[in-house]
Amino acid sequence: MSIDDFRSLGSPPPDGADYLHYDPPVLLFMSSTYDEGELGSLIAKLLYGIHNYGDGEDWVEILRFDYNPSSEMGHDELHADVVREDEKAETLSRKELEDDASIPVPRESYYYPHFVASYTRDKWARFVEEYEKDKGMRRYRK
């Protein structure tokens, strides 16, 4: 996939959460804002359900992307934070993401949400397995 291919992907992923898996429950949450065609902010979170699907819900965050050059809480370079107990445990730099991904990191920030959605949908199982390993459990089965 080339950079140009991002242009064919159309609208950015819609805000909200998408189920990636049900047993255990896994959600990809995304929220992005645009200002005159430029990406203003992006938050994406990979959420893991400690509950069983259909039961009372209890979610934890295991991976986070946040991009917002104009916010003190934001960042001006795309990266991912591995999260444990609500705290950043490890950071994956843009280069590490690019080395890991099957698609390039776009040069234009407009396409960051497209990249993040594609990357996370491709790699979520590995992050879930790492989380379960850290917690000493094994619920996810391929």
Add this chain to the structure above:
Amino acid sequence: MSSTGDSAEENSLEDMSYEEIRELSPNELVRISPVRHHPSKTPPEED
């Protein structure tokens, strides 16, 4: 989606700032978000 038991102000994503969304707990985030199911998978049957 069921309630998560977090403090439940009636917010929606559209009304919230980047900072507010970033700081939301995962349970609250799911509670206020549109949640979409995987088109090629059927959720497990609920008893």
